[in-house]
Amino acid sequence: MKAARKNGTKKQRGRPATGQGVQIGTRWPERTVAAIDAWAGAQDDEPARSEAIRRLVEIGLGKSVPAKVTSSAEASSERAREMAGNTIDKLKDTKASPDDQVSRKRRLVKGPEEFQNIRRDRPNRK
Structure with a gap:
């Protein structure tokens, strides 16, 4: 018969410790x-x-907030806005004053007033 040996370590019950920070348990209202x-x-x-x-x-605590994950829809809508702005710049009326050019571009990008309340990407204006 073999003699029993003790190796000095006892197996612990439960999940092994992860070692990734301090766990804080509190009650919240x-x-x-x-x-x-x-x-x-x-x-x-x-x-x-x-x-x-x-x-x-x-x-x-005033630390920087991690950057939000941008979806592909947000990226494509930003790209579409950029492309529309570039196209409007190419087609602008060079005879108009710079203020008029900016005003016209803003009107084209925002869209007609009838449709501004329907847009999903902007909150309703009051």
Whole structure:
């Protein structure tokens, strides 16, 4: 019969430690949790509650906010705006004054007043 050996380490129960920071467990009022969830839902990438709390703490401490993830739709709409501006610049009336040229370009980019309230990418004007 073999003699039992002890290696000096006992296997621990549960998940192994990750070693990635300090875990802080606190209780939050329901109104605060609802406000955090509403803030997270308003973000473009809709972070989880823990990530939203980390971002809000960084904002509160005055650190820079991590850049938001831009979707391909946002990038393509920005590119479309840029291309439209370049095309308008090529077709501008050179005889008009610079102020008139800027005013005309702004009107073309914003669109007719009838359609300004319908646009989804801009909040309704009051």
